[in-house]
Amino acid sequence: MAFYKMISNLEFSHALLDFDGTLANTLPVLYQAFQDFLRKYNITPTREKFDSLNGPSLLEICQTLKRDHQLTPDPETLLAQYKMIIDQKYHHANPLEGADLFLQTLMTHKVSIHMVTSNTKDHIEPLLEKFGWKSIFTSFTYGNEVETSKPDPAIYELSWKKTKSSTKKNVFVVEDSAHGVCASHHAGFITFAIAGLSQHPILLEAGAEKTFTNFDTLMDYLLKVS
Secondary structure, eight states, X not given: OHHHHHHHHHTOOEEEEOOBTTTBOOHHHHHHHHHHHHHHTTOOOOHHHHXXXXXXXXXXXXXXXXXXXXXXXXXXXXXXXXXXXXXXXXXXXXXXXXXXXXXXXXXXXXXEEEEEEXXXXXXXXXXXXXXXXXGGEEEEEEGGGSSSXXXXXXXXXXXXXXXXXXXXXXXXXXXXXXXXXXXXXXXXXXXXXXXXXXXXXXXXXXXXXXXXXSHHHHHHHHHXXX
């Protein structure tokens, strides 16, 4: 009950939530796809490179990989190849622990929930069906709706317009990557980040209000400040 009271006290009426790595445990399968894609071009993949590309849209990732590795195909061809590999793996992902309870709590207290993802609709929708989450979200903002995705704030500005809120003060964001936190922070939102402890200094530097290891610790924090 204290968590419910917290939401009312802070007067949050909108939550803008990232999907990959925040609500859904998709990063392991996305890393597998990343490895398979680079090996197709005889490039040795690294986790460091993958993590550095957590946030931008798939097209932007392909543009970066083309530039960094002098790949011959055009970005659109690389994108089609990359998406095909992701399609084979993405549906194996599951929700992150605590995400479902977090969403249900927000929905119960009439907090409008909006997804902000650099991913594409054709990847996200099947997982929403699988998780039973499709009806939870009021709006969706995908990476291909903006010219430049995270860390550019444009994707969060567009999502905010969809909330029809007159102020950003009643909106909070949950992210897992430095690019995502940076985008949200520069768009002017209170931003919480969920990630492993080793990532917390990077996320704080990117502009996170507070960092957490899971949804339980996020909820505990919100209880204490209510």
